[in-house]
Amino acid sequence: DTGVSQDPRHKITKRGQNVTFRCDPISEHNRLYWYRQTLGQGPEFLTYFQNEAQLEKSRLLSDRFSAERPKGSFSTLEIQRTEQGDSAMYLCASSLVSKIGPGSTNYGYTFGSGTRLTVV
Amino acid sequence: DAKTTQPTSMDCAEGRAANLPCNHSTISGNEYVYWYRQIHSQGPQYIIHGLKNNETNEMASLIITEDRKSSTLILPHATLRDTAVYYCIVSLHSNSGYALNFGKGTSLLVTP
Numbered sequence: 001d002t003g004v005s006q007d008p009r010h011k012i013t014k015r016g017q018n019v020t021f022r023c024d025p026i027s028e029h030n031r032l033y034w035y036r037q038t039l040g041q042g043p044e045f046l047t048y049f050q051n052e053a054q055l056e057k058s059r060l061l062s063d064r065f066s067a068e069r070p071k072g073s074f075s076t077l078e079i080q081r082t083e084q085g086d087s088a089m090y091l092c093a094s095s096l097v098s099k100i101g102p103g104s105t106n107y108g109y110t111f112g113s114g115t116r117l118t119v120v
Numbered sequence: 121d122a123k124t125t126q127p128t129s130m131d132c133a134e135g136r137a138a139n140l141p142c143n144h145s146t147i148s149g150n151e152y153v154y155w156y157r158q159i160h161s162q163g164p165q166y167i168i169h170g171l172k173n174n175e176t177n178e179m180a181s182l183i184i185t186e187d188r189k190s191s192t193l194i195l196p197h198a199t200l201r202d203t204a205v206y207y208c209i210v211s212l213h214s215n216s217g218y219a220l221n222f223g224k225g226t227s228l229l230v231t232p
Contacts, residue, residue, distance in 0.1 A: 033219075040224070042205075042222025042224055042225055045219030048219070058219070091164070093163070111164045113163050114162075
C-alpha cells in the first residue's frame, strides 16, 4: 500500500454537470476525511467517516454535495449541479484511530494528492 | 480549536536552519500543536506534533514555549525540497472527529 490514492487527478466539467471523485485510503485506516482547498488558502474540512459511518459534516458541505463510504474502505464525493465556485482541489485523507472514547490514539493524517476540479 | 498566527512568508538559504514561528496564545491545556507542510500540487504532509515537551523526529524539531503560547518548527538543514507552505495547527488529540483548521500557513522559500 503506497498511501492515499485519489482519482481522477484533474477534472474539468461544465457548470450544471455532476461529478464524482474517488478516494482509496490506506487499507488499515478506519477514518477517512474530505477537505477542499481553494487557491491561496489552506485546506478546509468537509466531512469525515469512521469506517462506513459519516460522523461529521461541515457547513461547507451544501446539499449538492454527498459523500459515501459504503464498505468502510474507499469513499466517493459527488457534487451535483456544479457551480463555478466549486472549482477547487478536493483532498482526501485517512488515519488510524485505535480506540473510541478516552485514551484513544490518533496516529495522524495521511493525505492524498487531491483531485483538482475546474468548473467552466 | 485555538487560532494560530504565522508569518505569511519566509526565506532561508539552503543548508541553513529554517525556524518557522507560530503563535497560539489561546491554546487550551489538552490541545496539541501540529505541523504539516504542503509542497506545490501535493496534499499536506504531516511533519511533527507535540503537547508540552520539545519533540524531534527525522524531519524536524518542535520547540514549544513553557507557557505553550507559541512554538517554533526547526528544519535543521534546509534543502531546496523543503520549499513549501508550512501549517501550524492546534487541535485536540483524540478520536472525537476533530477537523484540522489549516489557516493560510507560512510559505517558505529555500534559496540556493
